[in-house]
Amino acid sequence: MKGRIVGLAAIGISLALGVASAARAQATDTVIDRIKAKKSISIGYREASIPFSYIDAQGKPIGYSTDLCTRVAATVKAALGLPDLEIKWVPVNLQNRIPLVANGTVDISCESAVNTIGRQAQVDFSSPFFISSTRFLVKAKSGIAELADLKGKSIALPINSVPERLIKSLIERDKLNIRIVPVRDNSEGFLALSTDRVDAFSTDDILLFGLRSKAPSPAGYEVVGKPLSFDSYGFLVQKNSTVFLSLVNATLARLAREGELQKLYQTWFEPLGVPLSAPLATTFQIIAIPE
Amino acid sequence: MNYAWNWGVLVQPPYLEWLGQGIAMTLAVSIAAGIIALSLGTLIGIFHSSTSGAMRLVTGSYINLFRNVPLLLQMFLWFFVVPELLPKAAGTWLKRELPNPEIITAIVALGLFTASRIAVQVAAGIAAVPGGQSMAARASGLSTVQAYRLVLLPQAFRIVVPPLTSEFLTIFKNSSIALTIGVYELTARTQQIQSFTYQGFEAFTAATVVYMVIALTVTTLMTVIERRVAIPGQSARV
Structure with a gap:
């Protein structure tokens, strides 16, 4: 009990000295x-x-x-x-x-x-x-350039990511009929796109460029869409x-x-x-x- | 340790709702997979106890295939590879038309995997029934089906209740692997809370508690069942 009072007093004093201690921050x-x-x-x-x-x-x-x-x-x-x-x-x-x-x-x-x-x-x-910005990786010549072009189609989104949150909120806001396929990581997202499970894979554009550069045929894929975020x-x-x-x-x-x-x-x-x-x-x- | 604990995050919207949805998904996937596993596993277990060599070869192959390949790999194969091996129309249907393909794939994969393990236990249970029982059943004029239904299986199931309990517990824990194909079950939801708030310790603690509660409930239920069905003087537990 006594220790607790001393502890509380110490907190009180340190709060009171808050301004002064900021000057000594370098030491702590x-x-x-x-x-x-x-x-x-x-x-x-x-x-x-x-x-x-x-x-x-x-x-x-x-x-x-x-x-x-x-x-x-x-x-x-x-x-x-x-x-x-x-x-x-x-x-x-x-x-x-x-x-x-x-x-x-x-x-x-x-x-x-x-x-x-x-x-x-x-x-x-x-x-x-x-x-980085959220954009889309699609197959070349798919004709998809924006989220709205995916109406009635499917999109892969990395599970628990910032882009997932963004795209889901856009789909809800505009009431778009787009099927979402959650994927575990970027390579699964690319697999879903390359096996035609989805029509687009969306995440940070820099990661999409990385996936495209490692694809068996990079020319078969393109990164499209205007930046949807500023991360x-x-x-x-x-x-x-x-x-x-x-x-x-x-x-x-x-x-x-x-x-x-x-x-x-x-x-x-x-x-x-x-x-x-x-x-x-x-x-x-x-x-x-x-x- | 400079970690800002905030247990409040667990009851904040939308995180509380996410946890609830995660629990519901974990229960749904596990129970559905459990039903598949128990029915298919029993069937395979019965055939595996038969005296026909061909039958034992077929059921043995199933058991070895599904029991020995890691579940993680099986989920991945069912989800990504199987649609590519099927005829194009069927593959496209699986990939594009089937509602919630990740959930259905997870239930099927988990069910088939667990069925292989339950089959072994059921077969072992049947083998553990004294041989005289089977002979006596046949001698008293029961057909093979009747002998299994009325004499062998009722005793075999009683014997294997304890290992079956472990199997049911394992289903709930294994259901977390479904997150690798995109099922938002409890573990995926906690990772989602950690990703959005960085309060990972709180979310994982909540998941731990939920898994513990599920496990203890299953154990209690199975103990009650074991007691209820026990034949006096023959209980496996002393």
Whole structure:
């Protein structure tokens, strides 16, 4: 009981000192403290989120997001004065990335997470480094260009994804008679399309371009439709680690200012035939905050 | 651990509704598959206990095929591969016309898989009935069908109630594999809540509790059935 009163008092005092402690935030940032104590930074990567974060033939994580986080580690190394800072790569997946960031196993998860208000309740997101839009993968010459063209036809949607939520709400809003086939992952979505189970597969357009490039005959498929959404990708950081988060965003800002972000984009996305879009070019300008 | 617990998410719309729909789908898929499994499994089990070598070969092949291929693979094969092997019209009907193809495929796949396991148990139950019973039944003038219906099966089923209980429990747990072909059952719904809110721990805890409640209910029901049907002095449980 006594301990509880002391605890409550402590909470009261810390609330009262809230303004003052904000100034001392640098000393209490949990991620920074952890990195200093371990002399290492743990970066989360995915095994097959092409071209953001995936493993090469030697099992080494590579990709656009991975490259960006290597730069973040360099910034952290310089800012904290830790010349022997070590990078630890931790594999994550859609199911465990949030718990691993929340419990501190991963300091920053560098892959392809869409920023949503709901998710912000659990983690913080870095500045956007990529914009994806929900579009459709269809067979070439199918005549399908928009969602309305799918009336009386079928569409595959990845189960439990942001695009699924979007397309379902559009179908309900416009009362379209479109049959929805939920699929487990992107390769099943492509299988459903290639075996004519569905007439279109909808998800983030960058993933559709990736599927198309790996298809036995890429010319047999096309990515169509005007962008139905504007989904920004961010790195995942433990909630309320503002000092660490600003180091991450400062790195992205510097890379964008110096044109290195644009170069990295070309390295990873031109092979997929996805040139830098106008919205993404603008996004790079917006995140290029001056020092 | 810096995780913002929010148990309230479980009772918020639309998440509570999703959980409810998930539970309903899990129960529907499992019970429908259970009915297929029990009827088909019993039939195959009876034939498997026959003395005809040809019959045993057919039923044995079924059992080996369905029992030895992982359920995950079977679901995938039924859903994606079988329509491609059928004549074009039939394949197109399965892919385009059949209502809720993923749910029906899941029920059939889970039912056929579990039937192979129940068949083995039923056959074992029949084999466990003392041989004198079968001989006495025939000697008193019963036909083969009558001997099975009136003498062998009533005893065999009593013997295999405990392993059948495990099988029914397994059906409910195996129904979660249906999410791989797009069935929104309980596990898929909890993953959906985790994907929308990132409150994965709360959603998975809820699913765990629901699976536990289902399992305990099934166990209790089966124990009651076992007690009710027990022949005094012959109970398998001491």
